[in-house]
Amino acid sequence: MNEQHVHLTGIGSYLPERVLSNAELETMVDTSDSWIQERTGIRERHIVAADQMTSDMAVEAARIALNDAGIGIDDIDALIVSTTTPDMVFPATATVVQAKLGGKDFPAWDIQAVCSGFVYGLAMADGMMRAGMFRRVLLIGAEAMSRIVNWQDRSTCVLFGDGAGAVVLEAKEKEGGVLGSVLHADGAYRDLLKAHHPHPGASPDRVVDFSLDAAGVAAVEMKGNEVFRVAVTKLGQVVGEILEHCQVDKGAVDWLVPHQANIRIIQATAKKLGMSMERVSTTVREHGNTSSASIPLALDELYRTGKLAAGQLILLEAFAGGFAWGANLLRWSK
Ligand code: ACO
Numbered sequence: 648m649n650e651q652h653v654h655l656t657g658i659g660s661y662l663p664e665r666v667l668s669n670a671e672l673e674t675m676v677d678t679s680d681s682w683i684q685e686r687t688g689i690r691e692r693h694i695v696a697a698d699q700m701t702s703d704m705a706v707e708a709a710r711i712a713l714n715d716a717g718i719g720i721d722d723i724d725a726l727i728v729s730t731t732t733p734d735m736v737f738p739a740t741a742t743v744v745q746a747k748l749g750g751k752d753f754p755a756w757d758i759q760a761v762c763s764g765f766v767y768g769l770a771m772a773d774g775m776m777r778a779g780m781f782r783r784v785l786l787i788g789a790e791a792m793s794r795i796v797n798w799q800d801r802s803t804c805v806l807f808g809d810g811a812g813a814v815v816l817e818a819k820e821k822e823g824g825v826l827g828s829v830l831h832a833d834g835a836y837r838d839l840l841k842a843h844h845p846h847p848g849a850s851p852d853r854v855v856d857f858s859l860d861a862a863g864v865a866a867v868e869m870k871g872n873e874v875f876r877v878a879v880t881k882l883g884q885v886v887g888e889i890l891e892h893c894q895v896d897k898g899a900v901d902w903l904v905p906h907q908a909n910i911r912i913i914q915a916t917a918k919k920l921g922m923s924m925e926r927v928s929t930t931v932r933e934h935g936n937t938s939s940a941s942i943p944l945a946l947d948e949l950y951r952t953g954k955l956a957a958g959q960l961i962l963l964e965a966f967a968g969g970f971a972w973g974a975n976l977l978r979w980s981k
Contacts, residue, residue, distance in 0.1 A: 653773045654824035654980045657718070657815030659711025660947040661704050662693040662934065669805070676801040683805045688910025692808025692935030695791045700734045702743040704811035705789035708943070709748060712785065716815035720748045723815075724781035726755040727772060729764030729939040731842075732791040733757055744787065760832075761840075762906050762967035764788055764939030765812070769963070769975050770828035776818040787813040788939035795842050797866035806908070807867070808935030812943020823958075823980040827893040829885055830973035836877065840869045840968035878912050878966040883919045886964055889974040897921055899960055900976075902949060906965035907931035907941040916964065938967075955979050 741755035789811035
């Protein structure tokens with residue numbers, strides 16, 4: 648087999664209809680539109696409907712991506728869903744998505760690297776496809792973060808939103824596509840950003856307390872300012888590492904597509920790269936932090952607005968609970 652390169656041949660995204668504005672949040676917790684915008688850059692976020700699951704958002708994004716690639720679900724060899732908010736503990740949400748799309752007899756599994764899930768998933772798919780395991784992979788980031796947020800905690804509930812983004816990846820001999828990936832994790836930081844398991848009996852420090860409300864048990868807990876400091880440092884390092892790994896000068900990068908947690912973190916990374924904010928995809932204002940859906944959503948925004956041109960270099964980066972962080976470099980080839 649000749650050397651394979653993994654190209655992104657289809658992309659799609661989905662946001663639930665319901666929009667929750669900062670003004671509405673002001674009526675729910677002790678916060679203000681100006682605090683949220685100044686500290687985070689967020690103005691509004693989308694919230695999944697009561698009868699929607701993570702898999703439903705994933706299916707919507709996947710349909711658009713498949714259509715964009717000009718293929719059907721039967722042409723797919725493997726399906727990976729990155730999610731922090733699976734429909735159930737098991738089976739994997741990827742198998743639910745496979746069934747809802749009418750797909751049969753190809754491997755489907757979930758990965759969990761919180762907000763870095765798409766970067767991890769892209770690295771994983773790239774490695775497996777280069778090794779010849781699969782020719783076409785559907786990679787989806789889908790999150791219903793509103794389901795694991797404590798809506799009484801102003802320090803976290805203003806930050807998150809729901810949505811999904813999907814890409815079709817195809818292995819080809821043609822050069823370009825995914826040029827490389829760098830991944831990191833350091834579990835020493837695991838207590839700074841976490842959400843307990845929703846099922847008390849399965850979590851040793853929550854043994855059999857059935858009085859606990861499931862939503863409360865699963866709620867996100869974060870030491871925001873400590874996460875912020877480490878995120879800025881580690882992201883600054885990882886963008887340097889990916890450029891060195893791919894032997895690319897920072898001045899050659901056309902677009903930065905970062906995980907959308909906080910506009911100030913995004914600005915710090917852009918500054919490190921010497922990039923003006925016009926070359927950075929920012930959707931945090933309208934989407935909030937959609938965890939592992941945020942990068943494909945931000946990439947799709949660039950694509951749909953006609954900003955991407957073949958041959959351009961795109962740097963993806965993310966930082967997440969764990970901590971887990973990483974970056975990928977792509978040469979756009981659509
Ligand atoms: N409205 C008004 N005041 C608030 C709010 C709010 N929504 N939330 C907190 N405050 C108050 C705090 O109580 C505190 O008040 P005090 O000084 O009287 O004690 C004050 O604002 C400052 O709080 P900080 O937490 O120090 O604020 P900070 O400037 O650090 O901003 C933020 C908080 C936005 C959360 C920031 O720390 C951040 O973005 N952190 C990183 C988040 C991130 O990147 N996470 C990783 C990805 S997420 C994932 O993996 C699931």
